[in-house]
Amino acid sequence: MRVTTIDHWEADVLQAERPVLVDFWAEWCGPCKMMEPILARIDEKYAEQLDIVKVDVEAYPDLAMRYDVLNLPTMAVFCDGELQEMLPGYMPHAVLEAKLQAHL
Numbered sequence: 001m002r003v004t005t006i007d008h009w010e011a012d013v014l015q016a017e018r019p020v021l022v023d024f025w026a027e028w029c030g031p032c033k034m035m036e037p038i039l040a041r042i043d044e045k046y047a048e049q050l051d052i053v054k055v056d057v058e059a060y061p062d063l064a065m066r067y068d069v070l071n072l073p074t075m076a077v078f079c080d081g082e083l084q085e086m087l088p089g090y091m092p093h094a095v096l097e098a099k100l101q102a103h104l
Helices: 009-014 030-045 061-066 093-101
Strands: 020-025 051-056 074-079 082-088
Touching: 009 020, 009 051, 020 030, 030 051, 030 093, 074 093, 082 093
Parallel strands: 020 051
Antiparallel strands: 020 074, 074 082
């Protein structure tokens, strides 16, 4: 799991060779903090199949606006540089994992 910047967005997400789960988050967001251990487990389990990239919406509001992120946390699944699915709000591990299975 890594934090990206606007300068690395293209390489980290749009040019990635495998699916990318983007976590749009903010430091002040309680549900975002609740997602941290869930994302860490997903990252550990799917390290060879999936990249997880974090975007701080406070630091990069333009990225959040570009993808119509209205709620935090919001996760977005990208495959071959294309947005495949938006996953808004907190979700339990099993729910997130099930949603990701369709993209792996």
